[in-house]
Amino acid sequence: MTLSPRQWLRAFFGALEALCSRAFTPAWNPLLQLGSIGWFFFWIVAVSGIYLYVFFDTGITRAYDTIETLTHAQPWAGGVMRSLHRYASDGLVAIALTHLLREFALDQMRGKRWFAWITGLPLLVLIYVSGITGYWLVWDVMAQYVAVVTGELLDVLPLFGEPISRNFVNESSLSSRFFTLMSFIHIAAPLLLLLFMWIHIHRHTAARIQPARGLSLLVLGSLLALSIAVPAVSQARADLDMVPATVGLDWFYLPVYPLVQQWGGATAWQLLGGMLLLLGLMPWLPPKSAPPVAKVSLLNCNGCGRCVADCPFGALSLEPRSDWQNYAVEAVVNADRCLSCGLCVGACPTATPFRSASMFTAGIELPQLPLASLREQLKKSCAALSGDDRLVVFACEPAGDLSGELRRNSAVAQMPCIGMLPPSCIDFVFSRRLADGVVIAGCTANGCYQRFGQCWTEERIAGQRDPWLRARVPRERIALSWAVDLRAFRSGLAALPPLRLSGRDTGKPGLLLAGPRWPMPVRAVGMALLLGVLAGVTAVFATEPAWRQLEPQEAVMRLSIRHATATKIECKPLTPRQMADLKPNMRRPVDCPRERWPVYVELERGGELLYRGTHPPSGLWNDGAATVFRTFRVPAGPQSIVVRMRDSGRESGFDQVRSGTIDLEPGQNFVIEFRSGKGFIWEDMS
Ligand code: HEM
Ligand code: SF4
Ligand code: SF4
Numbered sequence: 223m224t225l226s227p228r229q230w231l232r233a234f235f236g237a238l239e240a241l242c243s244r245a246f247t248p249a250w251n252p253l254l255q256l257g258s259i260g261w262f263f264f265w266i267v268a269v270s271g272i273y274l275y276v277f278f279d280t281g282i283t284r285a286y287d288t289i290e291t292l293t294h295a296q297p298w299a300g301g302v303m304r305s306l307h308r309y310a311s312d313g314l315v316a317i318a319l320t321h322l323l324r325e326f327a328l329d330q331m332r333g334k335r336w337f338a339w340i341t342g343l344p345l346l347v348l349i350y351v352s353g354i355t356g357y358w359l360v361w362d363v364m365a366q367y368v369a370v371v372t373g374e375l376l377d378v379l380p381l382f383g384e385p386i387s388r389n390f391v392n393e394s395s396l397s398s399r400f401f402t403l404m405s406f407i408h409i410a411a412p413l414l415l416l417l418f419m420w421i422h423i424h425r426h427t428a429a430r431i432q433p434a435r436g437l438s439l440l441v442l443g444s445l446l447a448l449s450i451a452v453p454a455v456s457q458a459r460a461d462l463d464m465v466p467a468t469v470g471l472d473w474f475y476l477p478v479y480p481l482v483q484q485w486g487g488a489t490a491w492q493l494l495g496g497m498l499l500l501l502g503l504m505p506w507l508p509p510k511s512a513p514p515v516a517k518v519s520l521l522n523c524n525g526c527g528r529c530v531a532d533c534p535f536g537a538l539s540l541e542p543r544s545d546w547q548n549y550a551v552e553a554v555v556n557a558d559r560c561l562s563c564g565l566c567v568g569a570c571p572t573a574t575p576f577r578s579a580s581m582f583t584a585g586i587e588l589p590q591l592p593l594a595s596l597r598e599q600l601k602k603s604c605a606a607l608s609g610d611d612r613l614v615v616f617a618c619e620p621a622g623d624l625s626g627e628l629r630r631n632s633a634v635a636q637m638p639c640i641g642m643l644p645p646s647c648i649d650f651v652f653s654r655r656l657a658d659g660v661v662i663a664g665c666t667a668n669g670c671y672q673r674f675g676q677c678w679t680e681e682r683i684a685g686q687r688d689p690w691l692r693a694r695v696p697r698e699r700i701a702l703s704w705a706v707d708l709r710a711f712r713s714g715l716a717a718l719p720p721l722r723l724s725g726r727d728t729g730k731p732g733l734l735l736a737g738p739r740w741p742m743p744v745r746a747v748g749m750a751l752l753l754g755v756l757a758g759v760t761a762v763f764a765t766e767p768a769w770r771q772l773e774p775q776e777a778v779m780r781l782s783i784r785h786a787t788a789t790k791i792e793c794k795p796l797t798p799r800q801m802a803d804l805k806p807n808m809r810r811p812v813d814c815p816r817e818r819w820p821v822y823v824e825l826e827r828g829g830e831l832l833y834r835g836t837h838p839p840s841g842l843w844n845d846g847a848a849t850v851f852r853t854f855r856v857p858a859g860p861q862s863i864v865v866r867m868r869d870s871g872r873e874s875g876f877d878q879v880r881s882g883t884i885d886l887e888p889g890q891n892f893v894i895e896f897r898s899g900k901g902f903i904w905e906d907m908s
Contacts, residue, residue: 248668305449333510564642641675
């Protein structure tokens with residue numbers, strides 16, 4: 223059998239999750255609470271960011287110094303806060319991407335589950351915007367790299383009249399304007415992120431936004447240890463007149479940046495846009511057919527509200543009564559949100575198989591699986607069982623094929639989620655002597671596909687949640703598949719005293735653990751080691767491997783032109799007749815067509831053509847300035863250059879020409895600029 227990529231990924235996550243649950247218990251399994259850990263990282267980033275901002279000067283000239291002072295003058299406060307800020311931000315990227323992969327692998331995003339997936343995508347974008355603008359604020363060489371490459375990326379979009387890159391051409395062109403905008407975005411983006419995080423979990427009842435306390439402490443501890451062991455520091459101060467040959471890059475945030483340099487901004491946007499589009503279409507690739515939604519039977523609903531409390535997807539509400547019965551409210555299903563998981567059926571106190579056949583319709587049911595037919599099917603298949611280890615297996619659909627152990631001498635009743643099982647059904651099995659044991663087979667512990675199926679089941683059996691399993695039911699005859707060794711459970715059944723509904727609680731369900739678990743201190747150390755390894759990986763990829771953007775003997779040459787050429791047709795006076803033909807508000811003495819000539823430019827280096835291109839004027843009416851901004855890697859050393867421009871619509875020849883010999887230092891950022899009235903200028907010749 224060949225597995226699809228999704229099935230491979232699912233098997234991978236399944237194996238890893240099982241391993242982590244076994245080692246650390248499901249409650250501490252980080253893979254089962256990626257979303258909650260994401261929230262936790264967000265709060266660490268927010269708190270440390272507020273601290274940093276108190277000391278930060280948003281002006282471009284002081285930014286580098288204030289961060290350096292903060293890092294070195296108060297290493298135990300500012301330095302640690304800075305490191306926490308950086309590493310938790312990296313952690314947020316890693317967690318969000320792993321969370322995305324897991325949701326994809328478990329197919330928790332198709333059909334009506336599209337909402338969380340689609341609202342997750344802006345989170346990803348906002349995380350990247352927050353991180354990238356954050357690196358900008360340090361104004362070291364990585365910030366310089368980010369500024370220049372982001373400029374190249376943004377210049378491809380028809381959003382800005384003037385190329386953004388021109389703000390970072392050289393030290394003399396640098397202004398605080400863009401930098402201040404970045405510090406504004408760096409605060410606005412996380413606030414938007416928080417808003418979207420809230421929207422993201424909007425359709426999840428009681429969304430888990432806090433990891434288990436022990437796990438939170440260990441995660442925070444590992445981040446603190448990392449911050450102290452490998453403090454986050456700045457690289458060399460930015461200098462726009464030089465281009466650093468190598469830059470330490472944060473590969474969590476900037477993996478696309480080298481591609482922008484290699485392939486150009488347009489290709490990078492196509493790649494990013496294509497990926498986002500594909501991700502955005504995922505919930506409908508292919509479309510998932512939706513089973514019928516839960517249906518309320520008003521005759522049997524007393525408006526108790528238990529189904530509303532237990533629905534994991536906020537698909538139920540209590541509304542004023544619409545029938546003749548003397549109750550104030552009734553349950554109403556929102557069909558757009560109902561995932562047909564059946565948890566509401568398990569919650570409804572009227573869902574009891576002890577009712578007579580004619581009466582047996584619960585207050586809420588899944589039309590495709592009425593409890594009455596479940597009961598009949600169960601009675602029929604149990605009649606075929608024999609011996610003293612007869613089993614009834616209530617299994618959820620995501621649990622998939624059941625193992626041989628569960629198939630032997632057993633009657634299996636499958637349902638969308640084991641949370642659909644009313645506890646009274648277990649009571650029914652024993653009181654009618656249908657089987658010797660009951661197995662409840664669900665997904666992996668703490669990883670229920672329908673979110674709360676296992677949790678509600680455990681609480682109902684333990685008598686902690688309404689409707690609970692009556693105390694008289696022998697708990698030692700019930701096994702939860704995610705918590706017990708089924709073989710041991712089955713063989714133990716024969717050794718139990720004869721089945722008797724005693725009227726009092728006889729034990730706890732499913733406490734035969736699947737295998738020896740580590741004691742708490744060992745678990746904590748094991749988890750600390752695992753987090754230590756993850757922290758180490760974070761520290762490495764936060765700056766390594768360094769990205770080489772120039773060879774040691776190379777320099778950079780930039781051509782920067784912004785030029786409003788002459789209009790194509792000269793202004794000519796209108797005759798009185800022509801003026802009279804115009805509407806009164808349009809009458810004017812001269813007619814000036816607005817369209818300008820394009821700019822044609824050539825750049826030659828050492829007698830070879832480096833660049834040639836025609837650039838149209840900007841604006842809807844082609845009446846704005848034409849802009850040219852191009853970057854070239856060239857060998858350092860002495861060389862001749864010639865730059866020519868045609869801006870008057872002539873067929874041949876040039877309106878502006880300048881040539882000269884220059885001597886470029888390795889890493890030098892050499893800028894050829896055009897200024898109206900002055901022509902082409904460059905630093906050592908102007
Ligand atoms: C800042 C980053 C993110 C955070 C903090 C976050 C947090 C959460 C939380 C807390 C939940 C609810 C878990 C539960 O209670 O069952 C959740 C569910 C979900 N998230 Fe995210 N998430 C993030 C990013 C993303 C991204 C990027 C995607 C994918 C595009 C995504 C897709 C989903 C899906 C599909 C679910 C629903 C799963 C279900 O239906 O049970 N999330 N997320
Ligand atoms: S079937 Fe599931 S999603 Fe639908 S109303 Fe019931 S509990 Fe909510
Ligand atoms: S749990 Fe049953 S009785 Fe209570 S409100 Fe829901 S459908 Fe009605």
